[in-house]
Amino acid sequence: CSAKNLNVQLTYDHKGQTRSAAGKLVSVAADFAVLESNDHSFAVPVRTIEKMQILELPMRVHLQTDDNKAPEKTELGMAYLRKGITWIPEYTVKILDDETAEITLRGTLVNEAEDLINCDINFVVGVPHFTHTDYMAPIAVGQIIRTIGAAVAPPQVRSQIMSRAAISNTIRADQFGGYGVVDQPVNNSDNNLGRSLGSLPSLGSTAGTDYTVYTKESMTLRKGEKAIVTLFVKKISYAHIYRWNTNDKLKHFLVLHNDTDTAWTTGPYLAVSADRPLSEDLLKYTPKKGNCEIPVTQAINIAHSETRSEIDRQLKAHTPRNGYYIDLVTLQGEIKLRNFEKRTVDIVVTTTVPGRPVSATDEGTIRKDPTKLKLTDRQGTITWRITLEPAETKTITYKYDQYVSSG
DSSP states (O other): OTTTTSEEEEEEEETTEEEEEEEEEEEEOSSEEEEEOSSOEEEEEGGGEEEEEESSSOOOOOOOOTTSOOOSOOOOOOOOOOSSEEEEEEEEEEEOSSSEEEEEEEEEEEEOSSOEEEEEEEEEESOOOOSOTTSBOGGGTTTOOOBHHHHHSOHHHHHHHHHHHHHHHTSHHHHTTTOOOOSSOOOOOOOOHHHHHTTOOOOOSTTTTOOEEEEEEEEEEOTTOEEEEEEEEEEEEEEEEEEEETTSOOEEEEEEEOOSSSOBOSEEEEEEETTEEEEEEEEOOBOTTOEEEEEEEEOOSEEEEEEEEEEEEEEEEEEEETTEEEEEEEEEEEEEEEEOSSSOEEEEEEEEESSEEEEESTTOEEEEOTTOOSGGGOOEEEEEEEEEOTTOEEEEEEEEEEEEEOO
16 A cells, blocks of 8 residues: 555445544555554554545546547656655775775765655755745645735735635545544654754755765665665875964864865764774865865974064154054064974965065965954955975064153
8 A cells, every 4th residue: 555654544334334543554455554653553444445645645636638638548647846855975985095085975865754765865965946845735725824925925925825725624524525633543653853863964055056965775764764885985095294383383284185076064073094093083075186184283393483572663653642642563473483303394384464565475474464454453364375395494584663651
């Protein structure tokens, strides 16, 4: 029976009287159909059944051919939007050698909506645009008035839509041949998807309209169940990079190159090397041919230091008002780096200066903050990309101007 495990209402004859019973259709045999409700089960003799109605999705369909005749046989399909089914991606990054890693994507499928029996499941990387997921179609307005029509209609016609929805509640008995709704319909369980997901991340909106779909065929997942599915296992190349914001600690990152044929969606990851954990964090959305960085640890094999000193001062360089003077001070910064690793390393160094950056050695990139334009509030940054061979020491310098109150 195609209605098995659905909530149905059976109308049947009992000693010349028409009766009805509702519940989940759990079994159909030659003699009885068994319904299961919250607190009891009920067996209905098959030979007495006059009508079966799907409670969750009631619908009557009329078909006719081009010559206005009803066909003897046809195929009927149904597509609809349904909340309560989602998936959470999770990655494992395994370091294989100095240049190659293996990345595995698994999806945890969470089903809090309805039984999925022998279904093809599409795991979508990206965020499709669905405006009316919170509204029911007009054919279902008998129970909920928030229809798509009310959502898109101008204010002056919404009251008419509401009135028509109310009218639909009063014609059920006549329209369906006198069969009313049962006195005790089946209660749905608590579909709290948020409680099931907890603090796990969901898909972000970075993907835009660029979708990737992984399909798993012939899956069965009952309502309330979860399943973990391996979506791909790929070998990729990777590199090392070190980043040091001089206000923070120097950190080691792995740069993963997406050489695969699909984008990587946002999800938590675990990086391991020879079965030893390296790090656990969140892998950000990465398009095909793109790169992403994952943190490994604080870098302790790269010695680093920064010092600053005053090299010039123009006394009373500016007078904002009578009796108040500010000096223009020029300062020089010095950054030292030494590589104690056994391999060549790339280091990105960023320093923030409380003034106007003037110059930097080693092709440092100077940026001035356009939101801080007052003389005493000026600020900027200088960024370098430095390559150090094993045991190599590097010194880089920079200068900046700063206005201070005259002492």
